[in-house]
Amino acid sequence: MIKDAFDLKFILDNLPKIIGALPVTISITLISLFFGWMLGLIFAFGKVSGPRWLREVLKLLTDILRGIPTVVLLYVVYFGLPQIVGSLTGASLDGWSKQTFVVIALALELGISSSEMFRSAYNSIRKEQIEAAWALGYTKIQRFLKVIVPQGLFVILPNLSSAVLSIIQATALVYTLGIYDILGKARQIDTNEAHVKTFEMYLAAALIYWALAGVVTVIFSQLEKRFGRGRKVVAA
Amino acid sequence: MNFSWEFVLDTIKYVAMAIPMTMLLTFIPVTVGLMLGFLLAVTRIRKIPVLTQIITVYNSFFRSIPLVVLFFLVYYGLPKAINYMFHDGMRVVSIKHLNNNAVAIVTLILYAAAFLGEIVRGALSSVDMKQKEAATALGMTGWQTYIRIIIPQAIIVALPNYFNFVLALLKGTSVVFTISVVDMMSAAKLRAEYGYRYVEAYVLVGFFYIVFSILFSRIFLAIERNAKRHMGQTI
Numbered sequence: 001m002i003k004d005a006f007d008l009k010f011i012l013d014n015l016p017k018i019i020g021a022l023p024v025t026i027s028i029t030l031i032s033l034f035f036g037w038m039l040g041l042i043f044a045f046g047k048v049s050g051p052r053w054l055r056e057v058l059k060l061l062t063d064i065l066r067g068i069p070t071v072v073l074l075y076v077v078y079f080g081l082p083q084i085v086g087s088l089t090g091a092s093l094d095g096w097s098k099q100t101f102v103v104i105a106l107a108l109e110l111g112i113s114s115s116e117m118f119r120s121a122y123n124s125i126r127k128e129q130i131e132a133a134w135a136l137g138y139t140k141i142q143r144f145l146k147v148i149v150p151q152g153l154f155v156i157l158p159n160l161s162s163a164v165l166s167i168i169q170a171t172a173l174v175y176t177l178g179i180y181d182i183l184g185k186a187r188q189i190d191t192n193e194a195h196v197k198t199f200e201m202y203l204a205a206a207l208i209y210w211a212l213a214g215v216v217t218v219i220f221s222q223l224e225k226r227f228g229r230g231r232k233v234v235a236a
Numbered sequence: 237m238n239f240s241w242e243f244v245l246d247t248i249k250y251v252a253m254a255i256p257m258t259m260l261l262t263f264i265p266v267t268v269g270l271m272l273g274f275l276l277a278v279t280r281i282r283k284i285p286v287l288t289q290i291i292t293v294y295n296s297f298f299r300s301i302p303l304v305v306l307f308f309l310v311y312y313g314l315p316k317a318i319n320y321m322f323h324d325g326m327r328v329v330s331i332k333h334l335n336n337n338a339v340a341i342v343t344l345i346l347y348a349a350a351f352l353g354e355i356v357r358g359a360l361s362s363v364d365m366k367q368k369e370a371a372t373a374l375g376m377t378g379w380q381t382y383i384r385i386i387i388p389q390a391i392i393v394a395l396p397n398y399f400n401f402v403l404a405l406l407k408g409t410s411v412v413f414t415i416s417v418v419d420m421m422s423a424a425k426l427r428a429e430y431g432y433r434y435v436e437a438y439v440l441v442g443f444f445y446i447v448f449s450i451l452f453s454r455i456f457l458a459i460e461r462n463a464k465r466h467m468g469q470t471i
Contacts, residue, residue, distance in 0.1 A: 004319040004327035067449030069410035072421060072442045079434035165300070172302030173411065183305060199312035206301045206309055213300035 010197050011204045014189050018204055021185035024099075025212075028171045028181065032103050033164060036110025043115035048122065058115075065112040070105070070170045077105040078177060098177050106170055110163060117159045121152040154227040161220035165213055172209070182208050243436050247427045251441055254423035257337070258448075261409040261419055264341055266402050269348025276353035277360060291353070298350035303343075304411045310343040311336075311415050340417045344409065351401055359394035360386060392467050399456035403449055410445070420444050 046054050065073070078101040082093040125148055133143040175184035186205035190198050276295070279287050298306065315329045323329070363386045371381040413422035420441055428437035 002327045004316055004323075004325055006316065006320075063450060064446055067407075067446035068442045069407035069421065069445055071410050072438055072445060075425075075434065075438040076442055079438060083435055169302040172304050176414070183302070199309070199316055202305060202308040202312060206297075206305050209301045209305060210297060213296075 007197055007200050010193075011200050014201065015204055015208075017189060018182060018185045018201075018208060021180055021182050022208070022212075024179065024184075025168065025171050025181040028099055028102055028106070028174065028179075029164070029167050032106035032110060032167055032171075035103060035107035036163075036167070037114055039107055039111025040114030040118050043111055044118035044122065047115060047119055062112050062115075065109055070109060071173050071176070073109060074102065074105040074173060074177075077101050077108070098174070098179050102171070102174050102177070102179070106167060109170075110167060114159075114163060117156050117163075118152075121156045122148065124155050125151050150227075154224075157220060157224050157227065161216065164216050164220075168209065168212055168216070240433055240436055243427075243431055243433045244440050247424065247431075247437055247440055250423045250427050251420050251444055254418055254420045255444075257417065258406070258409055258419040258421075260337075261340060261344060261412060261417070262402065262406045265344035265348040266352070266398075266405060268345045269352050270356070270398070272345065272349035273352030273354075273356050276349060277357035280353070280357055281360060295350045295354060298347050299354075303347060303408050304414050306347060307340065307343050307412065307415050310346070311339050314339065314342075336415050336417050340409075340412045340415060344405070347408075348401070348405060352398065355394050355397045355401065356390070358397070359390040362393045363389045388467065392463060395456075395460050395463060399453075399460070402456070403452060406448060406452065407445060 043058055046058050050058070068076075078098070081101065081104070082096075085091055085093055129147055129151070130143065133147045138146065171181055172183045174181050175187060178184075180188060183205050186201040190201040193201075276291050280291055301309075311331060311334070314334060315327075315331055318329045319325060319327055367385050367389070368381055371385045376384065409419055410421035412419050413425050416422075418426070424437040424441035428434045431437075
């Protein structure tokens with residue numbers, strides 16, 4: 001009978017290699033967050049002040065994207081987008097990297113889920129504030145940057161934090177497309193070692209995800225302290 | 237684009253046959269996980285030493301790590317744990333002795349317990365302390381206070397979050413194909429790879445998930461309204 005050993009040394013030896021794949025996970029996360037929140041702002045704007053047909057379209061899109069699992073959306077975009085673009089324009093997307101499709105799928109999902117958040121943050125700003133901005137002769141852009149963003153940002157910080165965490169978790173699915181992110185790298189090492197240290201490698205990957213989530217949580221609690229400065233705490 | 241309706245019609249029955257598995261993977265964990273989560277929440281509220289710290293670490297771990305990694309950890313870790321506990325560290329049990337469906341459900345229960353524990357804790361602590369004092373003044377015991385006064389009010393607070401988690405888990409279960417469990421997504425993936433028709437299969441299975449999502453969210457909304465009415469609340 002073989003001893004079913006737990007090999008801590010193997011984890012420590014290979015941890016640097018897996019951490020080497022961290023830029024892949026982080027870059028997919030950051031780029032998806034950027035485009036996702038951009039889309040979210042646009043969708044929120046459409047929901048607040050768009051024409052009726054646009055609001056109906058956005059509502060339908062919201063129902064669709066809320067109900068569809070991330071992995072299904074990822075595969076629909078990955079396999080479907082080249083076909084749709086191909087049949088509509090005849091252009092080929094063969095040159096696009098896998099990461100591009102991942103970012104499109106994650107950004108779409110985040111765009112819809114964050115649009116609600118942006119909308120309620122906008123609604124949470126009191127009307128007098130906006131009137132005051134008018135009275136001061138601010139342009140629309142000034143009003144947005146100087147009045148709405150600073151106040152709205154504090155309100156949505158907890159939601160931003162959980163969005164970052166859920167995008168990081170969603171990126172773990174990209175290994176199924178053959179991208180070597182943290183999980184992909186851990187699996188690759190496991191394969192190279194003839195699958196004798198499988199548990200160890202998944203544990204190593206898990207520890208890195210755990211640490212990453214810890215870092216994100218710390219960053220956001222610092223941000224909350226910063227943006228919360230000078231705010232009167234209104235007891236609920 | 238050659239979208240094959242024939243393939244879609246053929247795939248529908250494979251995906252439909254996997255509906256029960258998706259439902260089991262969703263509803264067993266949210267039921268068992270709720271009971272476990274309740275125990276975790278009460279332990280944390282009572283601040284029982286050592287256990288409280290362990291639960292904090294547990295919650296953080298299960299909430300921070302991608303579900304797909306959790307599946308792998310349990311799938312490969314469970315035989316190891318059994319060997320260490322019962323077989324003196326000898327490799328007696330290995331993954332081929334495990335039932336993948338059971339592994340998936342166990343993982344999801346552990347996962348749900350971490351999330352639901354937090355939801356229950358938030359709901360229980362949201363009940364006004366004065367209610368507790370009033371119950372004590374009426375001569376109720378600790379358990380009576382919990383069951384008659386605190387839990388009914390906490391349920392109203394917890395319901396929307398609980399149902400949100402159910403909907404999230406319904407979608408979350410779609411990664412069980414990674415440990416070869418045949419749910420709706422997995423069935424679609426198998427057909428997609430069999431027939432080389434990926435778009436059709438994934439669009440179809442996406443449609444299934446969307447329909448169930450909308451259906452359940454309607455039902456949940458009705459339950460929430462009903463519960464509020466019974467509690468005499470109008471908001």
